[in-house]
Amino acid sequence: MKNTQITSHPRRFLFLLASSRAQGNTEQLARYAAKFLPAEVKQEWINLHDYDMPDFVDQRHTGDGEYPAPQGAMRELLDATLSATDLVFVTPLYWYSLPASAKKYLDHWSGWMRVPGYDFKEKMRGRRLWNVTVTADEDQSYAQALVDSLRLTAGYMDMPWNGSLIGYGNRPGEIVQDVSALERAAKYFV
Numbered sequence: 001m002k003n004t005q006i007t008s009h010p011r012r013f014l015f016l017l018a019s020s021r022a023q024g025n026t027e028q029l030a031r032y033a034a035k036f037l038p039a040e041v042k043q044e045w046i047n048l049h050d051y052d053m054p055d056f057v058d059q060r061h062t063g064d065g066e067y068p069a070p071q072g073a074m075r076e077l078l079d080a081t082l083s084a085t086d087l088v089f090v091t092p093l094y095w096y097s098l099p100a101s102a103k104k105y106l107d108h109w110s111g112w113m114r115v116p117g118y119d120f121k122e123k124m125r126g127r128r129l130w131n132v133t134v135t136a137d138e139d140q141s142y143a144q145a146l147v148d149s150l151r152l153t154a155g156y157m158d159m160p161w162n163g164s165l166i167g168y169g170n171r172p173g174e175i176v177q178d179v180s181a182l183e184r185a186a187k188y189f190v
């Protein structure tokens with residue numbers, strides 16, 4: 001069953017904030033980039049820390065391997081995910097990788113794919129994946145594992161991957177001094 005919703009307009013961008021602090025560099029860079037989205041593009045911003053995500057339990061090979069329909073916070077996250085044509089992971093670099101909140105959210109995709117009748121993987125096909133990240137090192141190659149994990153996830157899910165917008169900053173607000181990142185941000189979504 002093909003999902004036709006993704007080809008209809010308008011586009012809806014879901015920004016998934018994953019930093020463990022408020023209004024950090026990554027969110028600032030993402031909000032700056034989002035200013036350049038056309039006005040008709042809908043934007044939803046959610047902070048993954050606002051959702052009480054249970055630990056993901058791997059029951060793929062237990063019993064029938066199926067998962068029950070998600071409830072509560074996970075149901076809200078699933079609905080937000082499926083309402084978006086474009087998902088933007090707003091993820092500072094933590095230990096060369098994704099922050100735990102973003103990783104946990106992604107782990108739950110494995111369950112959502114196995115809820116009978118949901119067709120989650122089928123529905124996600126064709127939705128676009130984006131990433132904004134900020135590192136405390138000027139050498140962007142340290143973000144490679146984070147970038148690759150999202151790029152490969154996009155490939156697995158058959159979602160077009162748009163590459164990462166990578167900025168440099170450590171203390172909150174330092175990102176505004178990264179002129180190169182701001183220039184790239186202005187063109188990232190357009």
Ligand SMILES: Cc1cc2nc3c(=O)[nH]c(=O)nc-3n(C[C@H](O)[C@H](O)[C@H](O)COP(=O)(O)O)c2cc1C
Nearest residue numbers: 019024025026092093094095096135136137169170
């Ligand atoms: C738990 C943790 C791990 C981090 N690991 C790295 C890292 O591996 N490489 C790096 O360059 N910066 C690392 N940083 C620094 C952050 O990426 C940097 O401060 C960034 O600006 C934070 O973004 P935010 O303000 O959006 O939270 C780490 C910060 C924290 C809190």
